[in-house]
Amino acid sequence: xxxxxxxxxxxxxxxxxxxxxxxxxxxxxxxxxxxxxxxxxxxxxxxxxxxxxxxxxxxxxxxxxxxxxxxxxxxxxxxxxxxxxxxxxxxxxxxxxxxxxxxxxxxxxxxxxxxxxxxxxxxxxxxxxxxxxxxxxxxxxxxxxxxxxxxxxxxxxxxxxxxxxxxxxxxxxxxxxxxxxxxxxxxxxxxxxxxxxxxxxxxx
Amino acid sequence: xxxxxxxxxxxxxxxxxxxxxxxxxxxxxxxxxxxxxxxxxxxxxxxxxxxxxxxxxxxxxxxxxxxxxxxxxxxxxxxxxxxxxxxxxx
Numbered sequence: 001x002x003x004x005x006x007x008x009x010x011x012x013x014x015x016x017x018x019x020x021x022x023x024x025x026x027x028x029x030x031x032x033x034x035x036x037x038x039x040x041x042x043x044x045x046x047x048x049x050x051x052x053x054x055x056x057x058x059x060x061x062x063x064x065x066x067x068x069x070x071x072x073x074x075x076x077x078x079x080x081x082x083x084x085x086x087x088x089x090x091x092x093x094x095x096x097x098x099x100x101x102x103x104x105x106x107x108x109x110x111x112x113x114x115x116x117x118x119x120x121x122x123x124x125x126x127x128x129x130x131x132x133x134x135x136x137x138x139x140x141x142x143x144x145x146x147x148x149x150x151x152x153x154x155x156x157x158x159x160x161x162x163x164x165x166x167x168x169x170x171x172x173x174x175x176x177x178x179x180x181x182x183x184x185x186x187x188x189x190x191x192x193x194x195x196x197x198x199x200x201x202x203x204x
Numbered sequence: 205x206x207x208x209x210x211x212x213x214x215x216x217x218x219x220x221x222x223x224x225x226x227x228x229x230x231x232x233x234x235x236x237x238x239x240x241x242x243x244x245x246x247x248x249x250x251x252x253x254x255x256x257x258x259x260x261x262x263x264x265x266x267x268x269x270x271x272x273x274x275x276x277x278x279x280x281x282x283x284x285x286x287x288x289x290x291x292x293x294x
Contacts, residue, residue, distance in 0.1 A: 039239050048232035068242045161227040196223045
């Protein structure tokens, strides 16, 4: 494994990370300062994604670490012509998290087709007195709502609304048809709104 | 428009609004150690990579040098040809 080479490198003009990327690629071996600036810039997003796609709070930073290391060693493969650094990083992150989810499930696919959306009522988070008594921030509330949504809806929702991928891209990542993807996202948003409102009211 | 098309169009929300829009800016707190861990992992893997390359190339380099010495020793004229460069040496 070697340091990313200093080969020819083209960036799309709108990439805000252009300068740091150039420095990261041109830095002498062992000099990670420029890449660390990129890590500091995106680590919170990467961890959030890993945390809520996999629903593993204890594993989120480990996954984020693997994603960022993978990005560093893949810098030489990033040409920057068709996408920005953040989009490229996002793809690495999503691919890594989905592979992790598959691995954890011990299956060869994400169980996205198994969802029975009619059963969601049974999965709804029950508002307990304890929950109501807690004063939680909006950020925590969103986190809790996401945790309460099953993977079948949560993952498409996150890819679409957190990572801002198009429906086609989400469908491609999950190996679903476009119509099924749209349906999942729509249903995911409905469930998210519904539970958010319910929890918001309970907390208030 | 077929019912299927209508349903499909209905699935596409251009602006899902709050609270969905909050997801686009959603971040998660990280420990201050994350960047250190990333740095250490990169450095460790780089070192392992260098060691692996060195370990793979070292035996070949040793064999090549041994061959050069051997050819030099067996040459009765006292002149030998460096097999690497084809140049004659004394």
